[in-house]
Amino acid sequence: QVQLVESGGGLVQAGGSLRLSCVFSGRTLSRYSMGWFRQARGKEREFVAAIRWSGDYTSYVDSVKGRFAISRDNAKNTVYLQMNNLRIEDTAVYYCAADFQRYTFLTSSRSYDYWGQGTQVTVSS
Numbered sequence: 001q002v003q004l005v006e007s008g009g010g011l012v013q014a015g016g017s018l019r020l021s022c023v024f025s026g027r028t029l030s031r032y033s034m035g036w037f038r039q040a041r042g043k044e045r046e047f048v049a050a051i052r053w054s055g056d057y058t059s060y061v062d063s064v065k066g067r068f069a070i071s072r073d074n075a076k077n078t079v080y081l082q083m084n085n086l087r088i089e090d091t092a093v094y095y096c097a098a099d100f101q102r103y104t105f106l107t108s109s110r111s112y113d114y115w116g117q118g119t120q121v122t123v124s125s
Helices: none
Strands: 003-007 010-013 018-025 032-039 046-051 058-060 068-073 078-083 092-100 119-124
Antiparallel strands (some): 018 078, 092 119
């Protein structure tokens, strides 16, 4: 059974940085495509970033391009989301998600079978 545990959230001022981590266990991370999603209070969950299991493709929502970077370290069973130049509108609970050898539709939450519990990111002015 795949388990995902996020960490690294917190309170940061606008313009600051945070790095989220998602520790993967139960299977071999290298076979799983990984995504980061977020849900702000009162809003639907939205796609943030994804990385294909093969490591040759990444995708980002337009609002974070140039500020966020997704990466994976299969040896450490961990996926990261480096978030720079944070904005107030980035405030949300951030979730990581996994799906076995998924090649397409990485931006859709329905593509992922496994989810973490989420970590809160709050950006203040």
